[in-house]
Amino acid sequence: EIVLTQSPGTLSLSPGERATLSCRASQSVSSGYLAWYHHKPGQAPRLLIYGASSRATGIPDRFSGSGSGTDFTLTISRLDPEDFAVYYCQQYGSSLWTFGQGTKVEIK
Amino acid sequence: QVQLQESGPGLVKPSETLSLTCVVSAYSISSGYYWGWIRQPPGKGLEWIGSIYHSGSTYFNPSLKSRVTISVDTSKNQFSLKLSSVTAADTAVYYCARHHSNPYYFDYWGQGILVTVSS
Numbered sequence: 390e391i392v393l394t395q396s397p398g399t400l401s402l403s404p405g406e407r408a409t410l411s412c413r414a415s416q417s418v419s420s421g422y423l424a425w426y427h428h429k430p431g432q433a434p435r436l437l438i439y440g441a442s443s444r445a446t447g448i449p450d451r452f453s454g455s456g457s458g459t460d461f462t463l464t465i466s467r468l469d470p471e472d473f474a475v476y477y478c479q480q481y482g483s484s485l486w487t488f489g490q491g492t493k494v495e496i497k
Numbered sequence: 498q499v500q501l502q503e504s505g506p507g508l509v510k511p512s513e514t515l516s517l518t519c520v521v522s523a524y525s526i527s528s529g530y531y532w533g534w535i536r537q538p539p540g541k542g543l544e545w546i547g548s549i550y551h552s553g554s555t556y557f558n559p560s561l562k563s564r565v566t567i568s569v570d571t572s573k574n575q576f577s578l579k580l581s582s583v584t585a586a587d588t589a590v591y592y593c594a595r596h597h598s599n600p601y602y603f604d605y606w607g608q609g610i611l612v613t614v615s616s
Contacts, residue, residue: 421599421600421601422600422601424600424601424602424603426603431608431609432608433592433606433607433608433609434543434592434594434603434606435606436602436603436604439597439600439601439602439604440600440602443600445602445604477542477543479543479602479603480601481601484556485545485558485559486533486535486545486548486558486596486601487545488542488543488544488545489542490541490542491542491543
């Protein structure tokens with residue numbers, strides 16, 4: 390099973406600042422198998438990035454994904470109030486989907 | 498816009514079977530894609546439970562496989578989850594979602610339903 394470790398656990402930032410979130414895999418992950426989600430309590434998770442770097446439909450260009458192999462990054466260039474949430478990375482491999490434990494982006 | 502909505506009992510007794518249904522609107526399950534169940538225990542991360550194709554083909558998380566059944570009813574445009582012999586550890590918000598294969602991602606999710614296992 391590929392384990393995804395996200396860091397930091399919590400990121401305290403102000404609106405307008407840049408956020409950089411990390412997702413590290415215990416084994417190499419094909420880029421096509423890595424995605425990122427935004428999640429607020431009581432809401433459905435929202436797909437942000439798929440294929441490691443492709444933005445999903447309707448996602449603003451302040452969100453970008455990068456990385457390959459075992460190290461992937463989600464960058465939010467300028468935080469909007471609606472961006473304060475928990476972010477999860479996800480991978481698929483060997484017929485098993487796994488998620489990271491999440492990074493909470495909170496208002497400083 | 499594709500929409501998914503989970504339904505089922507919010508409270509299940511230990512050792513009993515948890516049963517949930519996900520109704521899909523604005524998209525016919527028969528048209529394709531896989532349909533999955535994911536859960537989130539309180540204070541924890543997301544865990545994939547299993548998925549089903551419209552043809553009925555399934556695959557499951559090995560950690561839950563022995564207790565999970567997922568079925569699809571294309572006539573009602575819905576799919577269902579059964580989790581047997583539940584314990585308090587199965588208390589979670591349960592989500593249904595549609596997923597793509599290659600690239601692999603979940604694009605549409607339900608709002609989630611909290612299921613508590615307690616006597």
